[in-house]
Amino acid sequence: MRLSRYFLPVLKETPSEAQIASHRLMLRAGMIKQQAAGIYSWLPLGYKVLKRIEQIVHEEQQRAGHIPLLMPTLQSADLWRESGRYDDYGEEMLRITDRHKRDLLYGPTNEEMITDIFRSHVNSYKDLPLTLYHIQWKFRDEIRPRFGVMRGREFLMKDGYNFDLTKEDALHAYNRHLVTYLRTYERMGLQAIPMRADSGPIGGENTHEFLVLAETGESEVFYDSEITDLTFGDRQIDYDSVEQCQAVLEEFTSRYARTDETHDEAVFAQVPETRRRTARGIEVGQIFYFGTKYSEPMGATVVGPDGARTPVHMGSHGIGVSRLAGAIIEANHDDKGIIWPEGVTPFHVGIVNLKQGDASVDSACEALYRELSAKGFDVLYDDRDERAGAKFATMDLIGLPWRITVGPRGLQNNKVELTSRRSGLSEEMSPADAMARLEKIYQPVFAAAK
RNA sequence: CGGAGCGUAGCGCAGCCUGGUAGCGCACCUGCUUCGGGAGCAGGGGGUCGGAGGUUCGAAUCCUCUCGCUCCGACCA
Numbered sequence: 001m002r003l004s005r006y007f008l009p010v011l012k013e014t015p016s017e018a019q020i021a022s023h024r025l026m027l028r029a030g031m032i033k034q035q036a037a038g039i040y041s042w043l044p045l046g047y048k049v050l051k052r053i054e055q056i057v058h059e060e061q062q063r064a065g066h067i068p069l070l071m072p073t074l075q076s077a078d079l080w081r082e083s084g085r086y087d088d089y090g091e092e093m094l095r096i097t098d099r100h101k102r103d104l105l106y107g108p109t110n111e112e113m114i115t116d117i118f119r120s121h122v123n124s125y126k127d128l129p130l131t132l133y134h135i136q137w138k139f140r141d142e143i144r145p146r147f148g149v150m151r152g153r154e155f156l157m158k159d160g161y162n163f164d165l166t167k168e169d170a171l172h173a174y175n176r177h178l179v180t181y182l183r184t185y186e187r188m189g190l191q192a193i194p195m196r197a198d199s200g201p202i203g204g205e206n207t208h209e210f211l212v213l214a215e216t217g218e219s220e221v222f223y224d225s226e227i228t229d230l231t232f233g234d235r236q237i238d239y240d241s242v243e244q245c246q247a248v249l250e251e252f253t254s255r256y257a258r259t260d261e262t263h264d265e266a267v268f269a270q271v272p273e274t275r276r277r278t279a280r281g282i283e284v285g286q287i288f289y290f291g292t293k294y295s296e297p298m299g300a301t302v303v304g305p306d307g308a309r310t311p312v313h314m315g316s317h318g319i320g321v322s323r324l325a326g327a328i329i330e331a332n333h334d335d336k337g338i339i340w341p342e343g344v345t346p347f348h349v350g351i352v353n354l355k356q357g358d359a360s361v362d363s364a365c366e367a368l369y370r371e372l373s374a375k376g377f378d379v380l381y382d383d384r385d386e387r388a389g390a391k392f393a394t395m396d397l398i399g400l401p402w403r404i405t406v407g408p409r410g411l412q413n414n415k416v417e418l419t420s421r422r423s424g425l426s427e428e429m430s431p432a433d434a435m436a437r438l439e440k441i442y443q444p445v446f447a448a449a450k
Numbered sequence: 451c452g453g454a455g456c457g458u459a460g461c462g463c464a465g466c467c468u469g470g471u472a473g474c475g476c477a478c479c480u481g482c483u484u485c486g487g488g489a490g491c492a493g494g495g496g497g498u499c500g501g502a503g504g505u506u507c508g509a510a511u512c513c514u515c516u517c518g519c520u521c522c523g524a525c526c527a
Contacts, residue, residue, distance in 0.1 A: 389485090
């Protein structure tokens with residue numbers, strides 16, 4: 001993309017409503033625009049990040065055999081009356097009446113609807129196990145939206161639902177989701193720690209929340225410091241293997257890690273004192289096993305091998321996709337702006353033309369732009385007629401992890417500059433070497449998508 | 451929902467107390483000069499002050515109502 005033809009309304013000054021770094025930077029970098037309390041437009045740059053996050057979520061879900069579909073944002077109240085949640089959910093649910101005076105609602109979640117889909121089409125245990133998911137906008141009428149997209153009223157969420165014949169199978173699905181989530185967050189450059197949590201209105205007995213440690217997090221968390229040493233890495237997992245998934249669950253959940261909802265001082269005290277940590281975290285996902293809570297009242301049953309009809313065991317799993325955009329910034333920024341992890345950056349690399357209009361600089365930039373794009377890179381080429389300082393400031397603000405700076409001075413020796421946003425370090429090298437270096441840097445990112 | 455505050459140009463703000471029909475910085479447009487870390491000078495365009503009503507000769511300024519937004523608290527992917 002040529003910046004001169006892009007739509008990137010960056011702000012020099014910080015809008016007064018933004019209190020935390022991610023909100024401030026998303027506004028300043030021209031990623032979002034607030035349209036009402038807790039409701040945002042995603043401007044081109046923000047939209048690209050949102051799509052990258054979404055893409056990673058899709059890839060990791062499908063890697064585990066989970067099947068995507070799409071359910072509507074508006075739902076009939078009848079389904080929710082069936083489960084009993086129409087009355088239970090309270091003010092947070094946005095209720096709508098259509099012209100025929102029928103009660104609708106803007107879905108805050110989709111357990112009822114997915115259960116309805118399931119019961120309409122699945123009758124035999126032979127169709128199990130089954131995990132369906134979608135990435136769709138949700139609405140929860142928060143009393144007090146704040147922190148930009150981190151606590152909006154309208155938000156994009158991946159929600160998945162597993163259907164299994166037995167509790168054992170459903171618990172395997174639970175563990176499998178934990179594995180997919182660990183991989184998902186790592187690809188985004190985040191460390192998200194699974195913590196034992198409270199199930200809240202979704203209900204159920206087994207649940208973990210994934211938290212990214214950040215000072216601005218809304219939850220207080222307590223954990224054994226050993227847990228932050230764990231990484232999933234690029235290990236290969238057979239998602240059908242009960243043992244392998246179980247082993248990962250045990251590895252990542254055996255140490256003390258709880259939110260304030262489930263925190264137990266007596267148990268925490270058993271962690272060696274030097275390893276006890278109290279911090280704040282941002283919730284970026286949650287997994288639940290809730291048995292037959294919905295299948296039973298809503299008649300989601302299958303005929304088993306013995307010919308008897310039994311309610312299926314279910315779980316649900318959510319990732320806050322739009323919230324992640326904020327959480328990633330919260331965990332990756334400095335005083336100059338955002339620092340995108342390679343996995344989610346809106347553009348892989350930025351090209352800064354230091355002397356727009358200079359024939360040799362222009363053509364060197366054009367060549368880099370063309371060749372990098374041909375290699376599959378998403379490139380932002382700053383071809384505006386601006387001074388160097390302004391171009392650098394923009395690049396730093398929007399946080400592209402790598403920048404190639406092209407100027408007449410270096411070009412005389414066939415050199416350009418490759419700069420890391422994170423370290424701030426620059427290296428001079430030929431354009432060909434810069435491209436080769438970028439290919440090496442992004443190799444793991446591109447490989448992870450396969 | 452309880453408490454606090456704010457709505458004046460695209461953004462950030464001043465003016466309001468002590469009524470006299472709007473100002474600053476950034477951004478934007480034009481020209482010249484600059485040109486490796488958000489340039490300088492000169493010129494220029496844009497708002498009737500969230501909305502409605504009231505008081506007054508006169509309202510951004512005072513009063514009433516209303517809408518929106520933000521912050522603190524209780525609740526939440």
